[in-house]
Structures are given as C-alpha cells and as structure tokens.
Amino acid sequence: MDMSFEKQTHILNACLQAGRILIENGSEMARVIDTMQRIAYNAGVVNAQMFVTVTGIVISIDNHPNAQVASIEHRSIDLDKVARVNQLSRQFAQQEIDLPELVRLLDRIDNDTPTFSFLVRFLAAAMLSAVLLIIFTHEYVDAPAGFVIGGIGFAIFYFFNHKFQVQFLSEFFSSFVIGILALVAVKLGLGVHFDNIIIGSIMPLVPGVPITNAVRDLVSGNLISGPARAFEALISAVAIAGGIVVVLNFI
Amino acid sequence: MILDNMIFQLIMAYVATICFGIIMNIPHQAFNVAGLIGAGSWGVYLALSHLGVGIAFGNLVAAFLISVASLYAAKYKKMPMMIFNIPSLVSFVPGGQSYQMVRNFAIGHTQTAWSFCVQVIVIAGALAMGFVLGEMYHRFSTYFRTEVIKKM
Numbered sequence: 001m002d003m004s005f006e007k008q009t010h011i012l013n014a015c016l017q018a019g020r021i022l023i024e025n026g027s028e029m030a031r032v033i034d035t036m037q038r039i040a041y042n043a044g045v046v047n048a049q050m051f052v053t054v055t056g057i058v059i060s061i062d063n064h065p066n067a068q069v070a071s072i073e074h075r076s077i078d079l080d081k082v083a084r085v086n087q088l089s090r091q092f093a094q095q096e097i098d099l100p101e102l103v104r105l106l107d108r109i110d111n112d113t114p115t116f117s118f119l120v121r122f123l124a125a126a127m128l129s130a131v132l133l134i135i136f137t138h139e140y141v142d143a144p145a146g147f148v149i150g151g152i153g154f155a156i157f158y159f160f161n162h163k164f165q166v167q168f169l170s171e172f173f174s175s176f177v178i179g180i181l182a183l184v185a186v187k188l189g190l191g192v193h194f195d196n197i198i199i200g201s202i203m204p205l206v207p208g209v210p211i212t213n214a215v216r217d218l219v220s221g222n223l224i225s226g227p228a229r230a231f232e233a234l235i236s237a238v239a240i241a242g243g244i245v246v247v248l249n250f251i
Numbered sequence: 252m253i254l255d256n257m258i259f260q261l262i263m264a265y266v267a268t269i270c271f272g273i274i275m276n277i278p279h280q281a282f283n284v285a286g287l288i289g290a291g292s293w294g295v296y297l298a299l300s301h302l303g304v305g306i307a308f309g310n311l312v313a314a315f316l317i318s319v320a321s322l323y324a325a326k327y328k329k330m331p332m333m334i335f336n337i338p339s340l341v342s343f344v345p346g347g348q349s350y351q352m353v354r355n356f357a358i359g360h361t362q363t364a365w366s367f368c369v370q371v372i373v374i375a376g377a378l379a380m381g382f383v384l385g386e387m388y389h390r391f392s393t394y395f396r397t398e399v400i401k402k403m
Contacts, residue, residue, distance in 0.1 A: 026275075031331060079277045079337070083330045090329070115276050124273035128341070131267045135260065135293075136347045154274070199350045204274055206344055212337050215379045219386050241353040248357045 003044060008064045010099055011043045015050075016070040017106045019057045021085050026077040026209045030220040032057075035089045039102070042093050054228050074165055077209050084109045118158065125204035126151030133200025137193070145182070145191035146200035153178040154204040171239040175202055179247025194251075198244060207236040257297060264293035264342045272338040281334050284327075288320045289339035296343070306370070310343055310377035311384070318385020336382075345374040 015036040022032045032052050040048035040061065050059040054075070060067035088109070092102050116124075129150020130143045153174045160170035178201045185191040210233035218226035268289030269282050277285065296313040300306070321335035348370045355364035 026333075027331070028333060031333075077275050079275050079331070079334050083278050083281075083334055086331050087329070116273055121274055124270040128267055128270035128274070131263045131270065132342070132346065135263050135267065135342055195350065195354065199347050202350070203341070203344070203346055204271075206341070206346065208271065208337050208341060208344070209275065209333075211375075212333065212340065212382070215382050216333075216386070219383050237349070241349075244350070244353055245357045248354060 003063070005064070007099075008045070008061060010103070011040060011045055012059060012061065012064070012068045014043070014099060014103050014106065015039050015048070015059055016057055016068055017103065017110070018085055018089065019050075019052060019059075020070045020072060021081055021106065021110050023052070023054060023057070023072050024075055025081040026075065026079065026213065027082045027085075028213045028216045028220075029054075029222045029225045030216065031082075031086075035085065038089055038093060042095075043099055052225070054225050054232075076161075078113065078115065080115070081109055081113050084113060118155075121158070122151050122155055125154030128204050129153075129200040132203045133196055136199055137196045139193065139196060141192045142196045142200070145185045145197050149178055149181045149185065149197060150201040150204055152181060153201050157205055168235055168239040171205055171236055172243045174205060175240040175243030176246055177243075178202055179244050183247060183250065202240055202244070205236075205240055207233045210236065257294070260297060261290045261294050265290040267342050268338045271341040272334075275337060277334045277338060278330065281324075281328060281330055284324045285335045285338045288317060288324060288335055289342060291320065292316045292339060293342050307373050307377045310374050311381040313343060314340070314378040314381025315384045315388075316381075318382050319388055322385070322389055340378070343374075343378060345371045348374065 018039055019032050019036045022035060023029075029052055033050060036050055036052075036057075036059065037048060040059075045061045047062045048059060049061075050057065052058075054072065056069060056071045058067055058069050085106070088097075088102065088105055091097050092099075097105065126147045130147040133143055133146040133150075134140060156177050157170050157174040160173055161167060164170065179198060182191065182194055182197040182201065185197060186194045191197050210229045214226050214229035214233060217229060265286040269286045272282060272285050292313045295316055296309050299309040299312060317336050317339045321332045321339065324330075324335045325332040348367050352364050352367035352371055355361070355367060
C-alpha cells in the first residue's frame with residue numbers, strides 16, 4: 001500500500017490524540033483500542049499494532065519505520081469527553097469528516113468541552129451525600145448535616161486536586177475534614193449519628209470509575225490495566241479510610 | 252406503607268444516580284436514562300430483598316440488570332456504555348459496611364471488623380460477577396445476532 005510518510009504520521013498522531021483523551025478521562029481499555037483501531041482503519045491503514053496501558057500508548061503501523069508513543073501523566077474523570085470522542089470516531093467512520101478535521105475537533109474536545117460549573121457539582125455532591133445517607137441508613141435526621149458536610153468535603157477534594165494534582169492526598173485530606181466536621185456537628189447537636197454522617201459524606205469521593213473499569217479491563221483480558229486500575233481504586237479507598245481513622249482516634 | 256417507602260426509595264436512587272452523573276460530568280442527554288436504570292435496578296434489588304434473597308444474589312442480579320440495561324441504553328443513545336453503568340452503580344456501593352469495617356479496625360474490635368470485611372468482599376464480588384455476566388450476555392447476543400444474519 002502506498003501512502004506518503006506524512007500521511008502515515010498524521011494518522012498516527014490522530015490515533016494517539018484520540019487514545020490519550022480517552023484514557024485521561026476514564027475510558028476502559030477495550031474502547032481505547034477499538035477507537036484507535038477504527039480511526040487507523042478508516043484512514044486507510046489496515047494493520048495497526050498498539051500497546052495501551054493506563055500510563056502510556058505505543059502504536060505502530062506497517063511500512064512506517066517509527067513507532068509513536070504518547071505518555072499519560074494525569075488522569076481525571078470527564079465522561080462527556082469520552083462520549084464526544086466516541087461520536088467523532090463514528091462520524092469519521094461514516095466519512096462525514098476528514099483526517100485534518102478529525103485532528104482539529106479532537107483538539108477542541110481536549111481543550112474546551114463544557115463542564116458543569118463548580119456550584120452545580122457542589123450541589124450535586126451535597127445532594128448525593130444526603131440521598132445516599134438516607135438510602136444506606138434508613139434515617140432522616142442526619143440528612144441536612146450530610147448535605148452540608150458532603151458538599152464541603154467534595155469542594156475541598158476538588159480544590160486540592162486542582163492545586164496539587166495528587167489525588168490520593170486530596171482524598172485523604174478531604175475525608176479527614178469530613179470526619180472533623182461530622183464530629184463538630186454531633187458535638188453542636190446539628191447531627192445525631194456520627195457514623196451515618198460520615199457514611200453519607202464520603203460517598204462523592206468513592207472511586208467508581210476505576211472500580212468499574214478494573215472489572216471491565218480484567219474481563220476483556222487486559223492484564224496490565226485491570227490490576228493497575230484495581231490498585232488505583234484500592235489506594236483511593238485506603239486514603240479515604242486513613243483520613244477517617246485519624247479522626248476516629250480523637251473520639 | 253411498604254409501597255410508599257418503595258416509591259420514595261426509587262426516587263432517591265434516581266436522584267443519587269443523576270447527582271453522581273453530574274460529578275462524573277456525563278452528557279446531560281443521558282441523565283434521564285441513567286437515572287431510570289439506577290432507580291429500576293435499585294427497585295429490583297429492594298424487591299428481591301423483601302422476598303428474602305440474600306445480599307450476594309440481590310447485588311449480582313442488580314449488577315447484571317444494570318449492565319444489560321446500560322448496553323441497550325448505549326445502543327439507543329449512541330453513547331459509551333460506561334456513561335450509564337457507572338452512575339447507576341452508586342446506590343449499590345457497600346459504603347456503610349466499608350465504613351464499619353474501617354471503624355472497627357481502628358477502635359480495636361478486630362472480630363467485628365472482619366465480619367464487615369467479609370460482607371464488603373461478598374458485595375463487591377457479587378457486583379463484579381454481575382458485570383461479568385452482563386458482559387457475557389453482550390458477547391452471546393452479538394454472537395447470535397451475527398449468526399442469524401449470516402444464515403439469512
């Protein structure tokens with residue numbers, strides 16, 4: 001197959017860009033590989049080899065001497081970006097857009113996908129805490145305290161994560177603050193059950209995406225990413241538990 | 252009374268799913284469907300536990316339902332499946348048990364802590380197993396579909 005060196009490089013870059021966005025925003029590995037494979041195929045490369053892990057991608061195509069690498073330094077969760085890349089790959093498959101357009105749109109997805117404002121996320125986290133508190137414990141008295149403390153805990157997590165980019169530290173610190181606040185609330189008579197307030201308030205911090213992805217990666221046979229994600233979820237859980245344990249020692 | 256409580260719980264599960272979806276920043280077109288999946292599976296779980304089914308089987312069935320429903324929702328909405336199944340799962344996370352486990356370890360009641368630990372493992376394992384079964388259903392259904400098309 002004759003294809004200019006330049007075009008091959010463009011294809012490689014488009015694949016890498018798509019894969020990087022997907023992994024950075026919490027997609028499972030089967031989808032990443034599938035999307036990259038499809039982009040390469042629809043761009044005219046029949047045989048593309050790729051090796052994808054949670055921290056980096058390697059891809060090579062036939063008749064092209066260089067394999068390309070993209071490293072993934074930080075991961076966050078933004079499922080809207082995953083959905084948009086998915087949509088874009090579909091459009092590319094139906095030839096609604098061409099390769100340069102694809103690269104341009106991928107850039108746009110990476111940089112300005114709208115997210116919910118902080119206030120909306122804050123309220124959602126607060127609401128989630130209150131609702132799950134009721135679901136898990138079948139008691140209503142602590143719901144207001146759970147609402148406030150859950151929201152504050154999530155806000156602290158959010159700001160620490162943006163400032164320092166160390167997820168486990170933010171989790172530890174915010175669960176520590178949640179514990180302190182729950183203790184204060186019970187002492188001041190604003191809440192009744194210390195345990196229930198904490199159970200509700202830490203729920204917005206639960207690493208739902210790594211857990212789910214760990215299972216899906218393991219099922220699809222990806223023995224590198226599956227355990228890596230399970231470990232990520234485990235460290236998150238330990239960080240959250242650690243923050244609470246520190247507070248429990250004060251009781 | 253039980254029915255009242257049930258409807259209330261379903262609304263709670265719906266709200267919880269959407270709230271978790273907002274935190275994960277799922278596309279807003281998916282809110283309603285994800286919420287319905289979360290509420291529906293929670294309803295099935297509640298009904299099963301009223302019938303006296305244990306936590307392991309209840310969670311397994313619920314996770315299986317979430318998985319299968321998300322699959323069809325993903326096809327219907329043309330969005331990745333994870334947009335539906337991750338938020339829906341939030342009501343099933345063994346948060347209370349995990350907390351009790353950590354707490355009892357911290358205050359030195361190791362015996363109680365282990366019993367909660369076993370519960371957490373059982374629930375998490377059942378949820379994972381449910382997802383695996385859902386994935387298997389997906390593979391089987393695509394297999395049958397392609398086979399039928401091939402024969403026709």
